Amino acid sequence: MVATALVIGIGNPYRRDDGVGGAVVARLRGDPAAAHVDAVEEPGDGTRLMSLWRSRDLVVIVDAAVSGAPPGTVHRVEHAEGAAVAGASPVSSHGIGVGAAIALAEVLGALPRRMVIFAVEAADLDTGLGLSPRVEHAVACVTHAVLAEVRRPSDQPPLGT
């Protein structure tokens, strides 16, 4: 069985470190080891995210966050704890952000079977292109971690067993 995993890089590449999600998606696209991985970039509209992760077995979200940790720190959370970290992200610009979308999906029973969030501590969310050095450095590490999540065998038995 092919696991229906989806990687979503969230953020705005024109707001410096907010582009970290997109940078990880770009790296996955250029990596032959990730040829099978379904990965998209999204600006972070919550209702749109909910429609993307419907009926997925696994969703891996990569987003920028500000929690006070040193820049470049990578937080990994599964969805049960996810709302708090995603809610700390300052990067959702509209009425329903990532944290609210997770909370809403939870209420509506519309979460994927498993959701893993990688939140990379941002240093610079000003306007402009390019990641700050520590966040740039974290991109390779997050990409590896994302691949490991996607490769992790599903706990659902394959069809026919």
Add this chain to the structure above:
Amino acid sequence: MTHSATRTIDGTPIGRVEGEGRLRIELHAGAVASVELRIFEPPRFFEALLRGRAYTEPPDITARICGICPVAYQMSACAAIEDACGMTVGGGLAELRRLLYCGEWLESHALHVYMLHAPDFLGYDGAVAMARDHRSDVERGLRLKRLGNRIMEVVGGRAIHPVNVRVGGFYRLPTAGELGELVHELRWALGAAMATVEWVSGFRAPAFEGDWDLIALAEPGAYPSLGRSVQASSGRLDIDAADFLAHVHERHVAHSTALHSSWAGGEYLVGALARYAISHAALPPQAAMAARDAGLGEMCRNPFQSIVVRSVEMMVACEEAMRIIDGYEAPRTPSVQVAPRAGVGHGVSEAPRGLLYHRYELAADGTIASATIVPPTSQNQAAIEHDLRRFAAENSGLDDATLATRCEQLVRCYDPCISCATHFLDVQVLRR
């Protein structure tokens, strides 16, 4: 409430509006002394950065002003530049533009009605809490929004900041098959939008009536989205887009980084209430019926009932989209050639939040010499403050916390899009 001579109360931040600002209400001995919607959103200088760019660029650059209503920026930009170049884009291409707009109205209105506004009437602090008790309603709202986004993807190439719009038309035409695939969901959506009208018309709206004039586009025989004729509900204004700036005046105010607009020396309101007041007779059949059943009459001046009008407009979007797809014949080319020339052009269209005006001055080679953009929320700011002043005065007997909450709720009625950068509004009540 407390009757002490001087009181300062900070309200709690509220979400569910677009942009960063603070509402400051000052009461002296129970009477409203001042109301300021303080916008400290940094100005983004879009008009300045358009100067020196090519005439083909504004649809993509200005779409970035808003993640909720990028189509509006693209449509007004295209109309203004085509006007400057002496062109009008009509026929099938104009119909596709209308269809794209239907998608934006649907996604924007569904978001506002269900996620941002309905919780106020049902006593929840947001959509998540509301979803626990009103799951099927919230699911209906999300599905309506999803369809709006899907229409934007099919016609605009992308749901947020569409990439398929260009001066003169589109880069690529959707196929009849792609459009046809939308019809099944549109049929469901029309019924769902009607159910929305019934749902929200049962909400209890506080008694309050705005005394402003209402300004919107008017199109002969159609509920307006594109066009050139700007009218006031009072009948005192009926102008072409080219004369907009001669009638509407923008001014800086000290407490806001957004400009305030006035017309004939007073406040006016743009948006769903304005469109409905001017063009209710042009509602498509089912929307007209639902509006009548909801008791809307010929005009609605209560901002708290704007949720009903927005829901009726979701039906308009569905009926219009089905009409356009039903009659769709692919234009011969995705766009028409628009040759640059020296001149000035004006474009208007109806963003979900109201009339959006663009003006461009072009050099002979199409380089932009100047740009002016008047968005709906800046036009509405003065009217919002005016209403808050009256509303706070009528409700000054409420305790501070309740008054702050009521005023926050009133602000949300106008669906303000202060900007796309941040997402909270502080309310501050000062009593002296």
